[in-house]
Amino acid sequence: MALETALDATSALQAAQQTVEIEAAGLNAMRGALDGELGVRFEAAISAILDAQAKGGRIIVTGMGKSGHIGRKIAASLASTGALSHFVHPAEASHGDLGMVGTNDVVLALSWSGEAPELADIIAYTRRFAVPLIAITSGPKSALGSAADIAIVLPKMAEACPNGLAPTTSTTMQLAMGDCITVALLSLRKFTAQDFRQFHPGGKLGSRLLKVRDLMQVGDAMPLVGEATPLSRAIVEMSSKRYGMTGVVDAEGQLTGILTDGDLRRAFAEGFVDRAVSEIMTRAPRVTTPDTLASQLLADMNARSITGIFAVENTRPVGVIHLHEILRAGVA
Known part of the structure; x- marks a missing residue:
């Protein structure tokens, strides 16, 4: 059945093509921004993470809703490449899981708007105990963006959703930034394929790395x-x-x-x-x-x-x- 969208798609295929084009535009905008202020903030974020790791700290990833789902993937990618990391749900953090955040850790918080109310307690906790807070957001003056030690501000781009509501382009850009952080860290640490196998002993990937x-x-x-x-x-x-x-x-x-x-x-x-x-x-x-x-x-x-x-x-x-x-x- 044909999809009717605000983008004037007349078929499922055309909707798919337009979705890819819109999300690709978001990634291209992010790539261009990395040549400027975004790149400066990205390098500062990597430096903060490396400092925390040097002290034995972990990367605590958090986010609500779709940003939380992206955060879980980022935490998993970091952990699988040797960077001690785990995801803390912001709502659970308010009910005891803040105890999982140590003073040597660094918190990586995701919120496209930067106004997710569920993040309030974990933001306050990082400010109280001087835990470095890195934000991935499109709102530099938002509650999250303003509170963060380092705000990785992504360009505001149109969502692929015809109503501009369902997170699509935004989550793609957040995920890409998470990949940027993951790859930058493993590259700086000279993480090899054999190191990778230590965290992927099972399945097809593990078998490909057998000696x-x-x-x-x-x-x-x-x-x-x-x-x-x-x-x-x-x-x-x-x-x-x-x-x-x-x-x-x-x-x-x-x-x-x-x-x-x-x-x-x-x-x-x-x-x-x-x-x-x-x-x-x-x-x-x-x-x-x-x-x-x-x-x-x-x-x-x-x-x-x-x-x-x-x-x-x-x-x-x-x-x-x-x-x-x-x-x-x-x-x-």
Whole structure:
């Protein structure tokens, strides 16, 4: 059914297109403002947050209504990137949760108008105990904007809602500013993908950040024989460990080759002779390292049609991993 809006949209698609255009205009205005006063205030806010973190403080995010929903996401993003943070509902703050705000913390309060009455108690608390207060608002002279130590004032832009009532452009801009704060903090702290994995051990994201050392088999689980081992014994090692191969090591324990099913087929084609594995093994085999990302190794193994590979350190095998073990971990 066609949507009738004050923006003269004649179809659902046109309404969607206009919504994106209006919200994009808000983001573009914010980008331009960052070159001026908004940028100055943003840097001051980041400095205040870093000062609080240096004292062991947390980022306390708060907001009411739709701004509160955005605040929850911002708090979650900050926490997931290593910045100690949590959301405090302003109404709950008035009934005991103010005790969750410490004097070393910094409060990040969201209100587009800056006049949400529910924020009054938490604002008063920050003023009483000298807790730094950062506001994200479009009202610099509002109750929140006036009380804040640092007011990140976003440009006032039209909502995509045809009645100008439902928070749309405003919440998009607030969310984008939260992302700006999150990314700025993780960039300054040199937060890496491996740091990220510490807070995202589960799900697809966690599996993508697994390393070979997290999945490889070690110790007696590795199929290994010496260079002088007879072929018959090497076959027993291969079949018992179920990797379709065995590594071959020299007297110092260095990996000098591997014996694969392909090597066996070629040896049998010439007529079976129970000779030393060093005579038929594949020398200088492809290897990996324990710190290689499993997703990276999977791509390389697929490209080279490899099903099993050894992880080495200083040319010595420290683990072995099969393609199926990577896939079972959800890496793809």
